[in-house]
Amino acid sequence: MEATKIITPVIPVQNRAIVQPQPQQQAAINTVLARLVNLSVSALRAESLQKAGNIIVNQIHTIVKAERVVIVPLKDKDRILCISGDLEPSQDNSFAQAAQEIRKAFGKESEPKVISKETLPQDLNAHNAEKVLEAMGGTQLLWMLVPPPHGKSPMYALWLERWENRPWTEEEIKLLSHATVFFGHALVPREKAKKTAKARLKLWLTMGIIFLGMFFPIPARITAPVQIMPDHPYYVFAPFDGTIESLAVKPGEKIKKGDLIFRYDTRMLEKRLEEAQRGSLAVALAELARLEGAAYSEEEARARIPVQKLEVERRKSEVTFLQQQMGMSEVRSEAEGVVVLDDPDALIGASVQTGELVMSIADPKQTKLRIMVPVSDAGWIKEGSAAVAWLDSDPMRSIYAKVNRIGFDVRMSDKHIPSILVEAEWEKKESANAMPGARGTARIDGPKVSIGLYFFRKPLMLLRTVIGI
Template identity: 40%
Template sequence: MQGGGTRSPVSGTQPPDPRQVVLARFIRFCSSVFSTPLPQEAAALTVNRISEMVRVDRAVLVKLHGKNPIIAVTGGGPAAQDSSFADAVEAVLQRYKNSQKTAIVPRIPENAKESSPHLWQIQQAMGGTRILWLPLWLSHDDSIQPQHALWLERWHGHPWEKQDIDLLQHAALFLGHGLMRPRVETRSKKRFTRIAAFIILIIFLAMPVTSSVTAPARISPDRPYYIFAPMDGILKELFVRPGQWVEKDDILFRYDSRVLDKRLDEAYRNVAAARAKFAKLEGAAHRDPDARAELPVQRLEVERAESDARFFANQRARADVKNARPGVIVLDDPDALIGSSLQTGQAVMSVADPSQTKLRIMVPASDIGFLAKGARVSIRLDSAPLKSYPAIITRIGFEVQISEEQIPSVLAEAIWVGNPPDVRTGQKGTAKIIGKSTFMIMQILRKPLIAIRTFLGL
């Protein structure tokens, strides 16, 4: 159209200048790197968005100093530090880390691949890989060494053009400073987090708590009926086992009665002999004054012999020890009793009512200060560690004993609160003895402070 006619919006639009497009992408890319709050995000953004400026099939951000040089890889995959690819990166790193110049990594001929086999494999992969080493320098001053570099790949044999390299070199200074820029916001957040955690810890340690100590506990019978040895002798047979229910007059154990049987036979023979002599003297007493005078003495001899026979018969009857009250047998080691020598009055076993039990708690001597009559106790048995039973301390011993754990301890007894639980005598567990109120820090540090004081001798 001629004159002052209007142009069509489409036909009158000028195509964008490629240089302006590249410049806009360059600015957006560098701005994004500078605006990231975390160094990890800046590293990931660098390798994933550098292809917006030039063609890059894979980018790797490399740390020039220290261990584990691979920081980030295009796509966000794991940066394996012990792979063949990492070995190839390490080989190029050692060659160029002291240089601030961009370099196209030369291809390794096949006849020289043994010098760097991993790098040769990378260059042969993907139809031919061209690698550009781009140091992310921080200043034009050569004395200021860069901290990072980019490993950039083009696949299928595509070469690196000069204009692309020039653009990347311009971006290198911005990227170097973007990766090294201190993240004030992140440090502030970390500082705030540390302060908040410290305040929470102080509040936690200053919380008032109820002091407590733990000690091993064992279920024992309450007021059992003890079986004592009625006489001296050897226990020959044991008719009961621990935990067995017995009724009244059941035989519990039997003595070795061979000596008693021998003495009883001798006593019966002595009675017979004494009676025979008494009868003979009684018949001769009518005509013999000596026999008449000896007759009272012989009568006493007969009574003595009969008394000995009754004694040994009674002892023989006591060789079978019977139970006097129904209940459950409480006995530690039944096998050790058979063949053992018993003395009169020695406690052999006990018979207990299984519904009446109590607790025997071996409290370490270092925790005696927490013991008091009436103190509350929480019991957790080994057979049911997630369930607790309440009890109360009723008796505290005075003597220090060595517990099963070889710790100097004091014996304390406790009774159940409310209805006794369904437990068996001999069960073991842990008793938690509740003490007075204290601070959490004292509850936590009490035993370590005791150990330190003992070690230092204070």
């Protein structure tokens, strides 16, 4: 009996069995995907393209490890859009030039490209890029284009570095390829949100209120520099020509009548007086004595005596004049008050002429305000206008006055502004007791004008000057 063969059919295996990941691997995958979604949402919600780029380069390390991340524009004149750890990347350093060289070489590569010093084309002549790839123990640069939405041409590329020649895995490159799809939607210019009807209504109401407020009347107030000046001071003039040797007073010093103010240099006077006494006068007296002795026998001598007497008197007058000048070489005050003097050092050694003003002595109880008002504001000031002054020495104290004189001549102020001199008198006598020479700021109240005219008057004046309307 023949043995029966049992043929077992062979079923071909068409598909391999799918290996399910382990629980730990599945948890890691879920974590990476959650981080990718979080990064993409943050970039998409960014207020501007620049902020979206900063979010990408500074948070991409949550899904892949990279030491440095850069977003490189492909068509813009800037070489770097964003770089990790730097809010304002430089466009002129060697790294930016390296980005320019890599962009020029691989800007049209549609597939991700891992670049190292060994894979860099030799004919590229990219010295800066070579230095970047040589640094940090060898750099593995991953270059991939960021696909834009709606099928447009790529505008940016992603630059990721790993140092010490650590390689990029195929899984990481695939993950980043998926991530760049979201990044492409985030790296687009933002459109400004349209204003709602309520916002437009609020804007029009605000503009209407501002427009109507322009017609609200307010007093025109002019602010200008002010200086306390003596009222009817005693002026000290030079009594004769000469050179001032020294000053005996200081600016602001209180002096009494008869106090020494300054001295002349008397060396030339002393020399001239000695020459006049011992020379000219002595010779004239000797000649007169000789003529008087010879007058008994000589008729010519008797005739010359009257002329010689006149010569003696002239020489005596010269000596007397020099003695009077010596007596006036020490100039003393003829009034009591405070010394008003701008620059005392400029007087020492200065030559003065007869009648030249040297200084003034003011009574502190008799002062006035001198206000240098710009010419553009002078039209609003009238005699009797109220004024308020704040001195630099006491800025918290308000001193009230009234305008009593308005000048007509245009002068240059200390700030080189064409101005009109305006004087004001104190409203209260006790306010006049201010130190002459003190400076500060004054405000003069003018007529009431609209707010619009008050604030836009000077721009309109400038516009009229430029355009001629």
